[in-house]
Amino acid sequence: MNDYLILASLFICHILGDFYLQSKAMVDAKHFGQKRKPLIVFDQELGVMIAHLLHIALHALVMAFVLYFLRGIEVIRLSDTNLYLAILAIALGHLVIDLLKSGWRLKMMSDDNAVITLVGDQMAHLMWILIVWAWLFDDLNNFSGLLTVNHLVIFGAYLLVLRPTSILVMLLLSPHTPKNGDNQIPKAGKLIGYIERAVVLTLIFVDQYTAIGFIIAAKSVLRYGESGGNNTKLNEYVLLGTLASFGIVLLVGILARVALGFEV
Structure with missing residues (x-):
């Protein structure tokens, strides 16, 4: 080994x-x-x-x-x-x-x-x-x-879903980024992305896929409420970023579970 x-x-x-x-x-x-x-x-x-x-x-x-x-x-x-x-x-x-x-x-x-x-x-x-x-x-x-290899696989999976995934999602969203005002907290989006991806990966490891759906639903409702459903471009931007981020984390988590010998 x-x-x-x-x-x-x-x-x-x-x-x-x-x-x-x-x-x-x-x-x-x-x-x-x-x-x-x-x-x-x-x-x-x-x-x-x-x-x-x-x-x-x-x-x-x-x-x-x-x-x-x-x-x-x-x-x-x-x-x-x-x-x-x-x-x-x-x-x-x-x-x-x-x-x-x-x-x-x-x-x-x-x-x-x-x-x-x-x-x-x-x-x-x-x-x-x-x-x-x-x-x-x-x-x-x-x-x-x-x-053990299992420890390093889990550690490596968390590393992948933090900054590397953040950079990849940023590149995916760059052509669609809306103009931001001055009323936003600096780097808040990046920190939120780090936390949510770490939480989702943890849920994947403990086989709690249902809870991931609640996170996506709660985030979507919150963002929709902020804009009142009036800013279609912003809503689509947030939805695209959320799906891209969660999709990458799911892929990394499933591959990590396969490498660890868990059932998918």
């Missing part, structure tokens, strides 16, 4: 490095051809390369910290050679994929395919991690009972 623990750990490291430890400014700094004031160097392309290298260094540090920590408490067992090879191979592969994505964005010169680009980019990263894992660790058979 040790090899699957390592795989789950590498996936979590990727989610942390790509979503939770990377700000929007860091993402923008990796895009070729954007009109912005360089932060480190005056040459724009060199600045983009430096931003990519800093991002890769961050990923490598996250992987090193997590793998060393898990090995130190004897959750996983792996040699120094395999540990260094895994970090180096995944970091270099991540750099190549990110550079290809940046080149694709420059070629397209449009954010119309932002959702496809994000999903394709993340699938490429996860596939590369799987390839490196199969190369280095698939023949390991050690197991530690301190931390």
